[in-house]
Amino acid sequence: MKKGWTISLAVLLLTGALAGCASKNEASGTDAQGNGKPKELVVSTWGFSEDLLKKNVFEPFEKANNVKIKLEVGNNSDRLNKVRMKAHQVDVIMLAEQFAAQGIEEGLFEKIDRSHIPNIDNLFDVAKAPNGTDYGPAYTVGSSGIIYDKTATSQPVTSYADLWRPEFKGKLSLPDITTTDGAFLVDFASKVGGAQAMDTEKAFGQLKTLGPSVVKFYTKSSDLANMFNQKEVAVATVQNFVLATIKKANPNVEWVTPKEGSYAVRNTMNLVKGTKNKELGEKFIDWWLSEEVQKANALDKVDSPANKNVKLTPQEAEGLTYGADTINNLKTLDWNAVNKNMKTWIDRWNRDVVSN
């Protein structure tokens, strides 16, 4: 029957169109050496504050080294996946530490030569080698804690255990387990459940009871900012860099360092295996760690500084993770252990927490 075919075809075409293939592969960056033309350095990064980074980091580096920086932007997992598929060569990749740990485990990154990156010596110890000394340093150390709307409760929030308060039911948002902050959930839920270290059973027992309180598990910090703007939620666990955005929309929102301590969020820079610009890449990392860049980025509230020589006034440091005391008290997790358990955790998460 003719009509049948027409319908089938129309549906197939529509399905294809709606599914929308969103893969755009840019032409690979091959460098044109020797004839004065600038080299190309492909940097894979998040895409936040691109204009400020351009001013503080990229443009000065491009001028000084006759190089053109090409950005590839996206979230951690998208960009790591692109490197896995080797669609084209990326030179420098910026990732949160646990995603970097995955890349290292899978042999996707080049070892770095620390003598080419002298600024590493100026970093806080916690930033020097989050994934071991063979691999890249952290260029910023942020923290993950709690934010809440003061007008939503009469009792101040001081601990991760407070998230379980019945008054927050339907007002809570948590990061999805697959995000940078996901593993922190397992850690603090273990502690709330009475364990000393990360304990899958105890953690998910606790998270299961928390699931029904949650409005939405966010995967992007911008989603969380939206939910606070629209007053959909009043309390969440989140990284401190989001605070400024949320505070603009809702000045009653306050940051809490939970009494259990907040977590270090280290963002790293690594060289991707197969890069033809190894030394240039190392130079670029060194430039990013320099006092000059770190200070400029801190003043523009792009990143909390990891370079301990950066000095800020209390106003300048507002909203940043700043100061030796703060940074040395941050808690870190063993990401290799986390990554090994992640698949089990995601499964437990999907079954026990999200669909509860």
Place this chain on the structure above:
Amino acid sequence: MKKPAYLLLFPGALFLAVFMVVPIATIILSTFANDGSVSLAGYTSFFTDSYTLGILGTTLKISLISTLICILLGYPTAYYISRTSVSRRGIYLALAIFPLLTSAIVRSFSWMVTLGKTGLINTLLLQLHVIDKPLQILYTETSIIIGMVHLFLPLMIISLIGVMENIDGDLMQAAASLGASRFKAFVKVVLPLSIPGLLVGSTLVLVGSLTAYATPQLLGGKKRVLATLLFQNTMTLNDWKAASIIATIMIAITFLLIGVMNALAKKLNPNG
């Protein structure tokens, strides 16, 4: 018949073969591979797992309800438009298609603003003292369905208008002259003749809402559907096999639905 005419099919067919048939076949075949041997293990675990079955159920439920609402809203609209003069019909059609021209993201965001706790609907109901606490509409199944209906209603209307336009107005008069009431004439004449359009429209809406990603992702909160589960598997878990299995299941459901609709069309179409 001119012999080389079928050659004209060649470029299009080649394009589809290379960019559609081969990739889809590769995806489907890869789901049966298990360390070099052929196995159905992936499918058995999908269909025996209450978690994935639950998501499949939610997906089907949302698509079916969206389709029903599209029929209820789209049918009278389409009938009205098809009965107006040609020049007006153009304007109405353009208006009906309008939602299709805005991106899914923009549309979903406007629904977030409308349905949220401080959104238009809740504010209005609170001001009128109909409710004393904001309703949770956003981030529920209801909000996904609202988004889907908004997205797919135009498809239903277009499909119906195409068929209804061709129903001769004289038929209604003929029925009336033979003593049928307006309602009876509508039920006996217009409704059966419009069934092909209804089926095409329903198929488009059903399959569209089954595979939609952006709308459930943005409006759905904790609720998962097959498309968002697929996305989680590829982009965050890097588990392409599980994702391929979900994709294959979605393709199979799509074809099943098309098959059922075609069979229905054959049965119900008065022209055979």
